[in-house]
Amino acid sequence: MEEKRKQLRIGLAGLGNVGTGVYKNLLKNQDLLSERTGTTLVVTKIAVRDINRKRDIEVPKELITSNWNELIEDPDIDVIVELIGGVDEAFKLISGALNANKAVVTGNKAVLAERGKELIELSEKQNAPLYCEAAVAGGIPIIKAVKEALIGNRIGSIYGIINGTSNYILTRMNSGGIEFSEALAEATEKGYAEADPSLDINGWDAGHKAIILGWLSYGQWLRTEEVSVIGIEDISLDDVAFADDLGYEIKLLGVIRQAKNDERIEVRVSPNLIPKDHILSSVDGVFNAVAVHGDVVGETLFYGSGAGQDATSSAVISDLADAAENINNRVGCTGFVPKGEFGTVLPLSETISQYYLRLSVADRPGVLAKIATITANHDVGILSVIQPEPESSTEHIPLVLLLHDASYGTVQAALKSILELDTVEPKHTLLRVETLEQ
Ligand SMILES: NC(=O)c1ccc[n+]([C@@H]2O[C@H](COP(=O)([O-])OP(=O)(O)OC[C@H]3O[C@@H](n4cnc5c(N)ncnc54)[C@H](OP(=O)(O)O)[C@@H]3O)[C@@H](O)[C@H]2O)c1
Structure with a gap:
């Protein structure tokens, strides 16, 4: 029997x-x-x-x-x-x-x-x-992938589009040309956004997931206050369009990686410009994708539905x-070593990337030269500049700068000096540009 x-x-x-x-x-x-x-x-x-x-x-x-x-x-x-x-x-x-x-x-x-x-x-x-x-x-089996399939690897970096609602909103702003509030209303109507979408919009849903991926990858439980999380609520259609002109798309990205020259780790979430020719930029709508780089396997990419029943x-x-x-062979805890001591986090001011800076400046000669002098004094190079012709006579016009790799602290210091110029309006947008290299 x-x-x-x-x-x-x-x-x-x-x-x-x-x-x-x-x-x-x-x-x-x-x-x-x-x-x-x-x-x-x-x-x-x-x-x-x-x-x-x-x-x-x-x-x-x-x-x-x-x-x-x-x-x-x-x-x-x-x-x-x-x-x-x-x-x-x-x-x-x-x-x-x-x-x-x-x-x-x-x-x-x-x-x-x-x-x-x-x-x-x-x-x-x-x-x-x-x-x-x-x-x-x-639905993406990323936990098992990192802890089982990639167990023989040191994780160099994880870049993840790990919040479907914000990815839907940014996709619609990018491809549909609609403003943030309209895209959010659409996401709610389609049932993609929660009745209270605040954790999606302010980045913390992705922030929580990034902390878990940090634990899996580096064995360190970061405290929520150690993780820099910025949401998508301040992204405007102008930024989406300028990013496009520069060859980038804006995505809410979770970044989990080890610092280049030391043991410290970086876990952060923010809207980032990513190159349009990188596969992550084609992850649209409510879909999620996670790119994991291991020292043995190299680049891997996991794609699928990040939510839903x-x-x-x-x-x-x-x-x-x-x-x-x-059940008959019990082992507690299913993470993998090194085990969860609170680790050392790279302070936000020391994290390095390129940057997108959109300023509103007086329509006068010499303004760009003054700004370039300030960035040079802080040792921050300018990769490209967009200064669109004003459509009508106006006192202030947008000036968009793409800044070379620099620490966040250095860029903040340069920005502070730039905003002290009487030809520059206080309102500005500073976003990271992520080249998505390992
Ligand atoms: N939704 C997704 O796509 C998704 C994706 C990944 C992970 N998650 C996670 O999965 C979890 C559940 O999400 P959900 O979307 O299924 O939530 P949900 O639709 O709000 O369902 C919550 C359920 O929990 C019950 N409940 C709440 N408090 C309770 C209590 N004190 N005692 C007994 N039952 C209680 C509710 O009971 P009633 O039905 O009686 O109200 C309801 O059935 C969350 O942690 C969420 O972050 C969700």
Whole structure:
């Protein structure tokens, strides 16, 4: 007689967008998963906030509870899937589950970015694994790629378009010629942006993911205050058009890399000009892409859906399959060494890149010469200049400079002197230009 298949009993916390996808797709591919893992993956309890809410899918009433503690206290549940979001409640839930020696799967980048170090230490102490494939870039298997497939590499750099909403907005500004506010309204109408899109727009959704990638790549949990995060809310159509004239496209980019000459690491998120002929500039709409450079493998690129019910649930299910395989062979913590001490971060003022600077200057001879003298005094070279002919007689006209590689601190000092000139208006735009070299 065929041996009875083992079961992985799952407690699902959260039946919202992603939780619904996990429940639905586990049922859809149950036989396939059972064949592949040798284990039947079964949801045996679900915690939600409001048990009376009407759901998009049919779920047996007896599975549902409004108290997630019931999942942790149930001795028959092997693994808890945390998909409730937020930081404090999710931390209690995940740490409670690990303390009860249950494996945990989470898609929650915010709780990992804020409290990942504590959770990973607890996971190791309790010998209860914590999986988080869905927390970065949704359906793209970037966590597994970095920690498993690229384990033999020192990571030189990761450049990621890791927020679909902001990428959609910038794509529409670039290709549709519409302003930021109109593109955001469009993203909301199409269901790409959350009801409260602030974490997408201010860069922090990508910032949380960049912190997780920094941990995976360098074993260091950076504090949120150590990471420079700038959102896309101040990008104008003028900047998009000038970038285009210069041969670039503006993308919200997560940069995770080791400094060239020392051990310090750089983790930051900001709108960047990237070359139009680089493959990342063709990543449009809500899609995500992550370029990873390893010292052995060289350049690799991962592309796909960075969010959404089905894509994200695919990542959660892959973690559940790992949990099914590991359930009898437990190892806490699924990051890779070196282990998470707080690392040394390259201060923002020392980070080096090229820059795009858009100024508004008096339409008079000699202004550019004065600005060039200031940049030269700070040892910052000018790569190109755009000074469009004014369409009508106007006191101030735009002046766009592309500046050579320099530290952010040096460029800020030069900018301060430039803005002290009486021929230069205070309003300006300073963006990084990322050549995306390793
Ligand atoms: N959406 C995506 O595309 C995506 C992609 C990658 C990662 N993620 C991450 O996945 C997580 C879930 O996202 P989501 O979009 O699915 O969120 P969501 O649609 O807002 O769903 C949240 C779910 O959690 C339940 N919940 C909230 N607080 C609870 C509590 N205290 N006790 C029990 N249940 C509680 C809610 O219950 P009710 O239904 O009763 O309100 C709801 O079912 C987040 O951490 C998010 O960052 C999402």
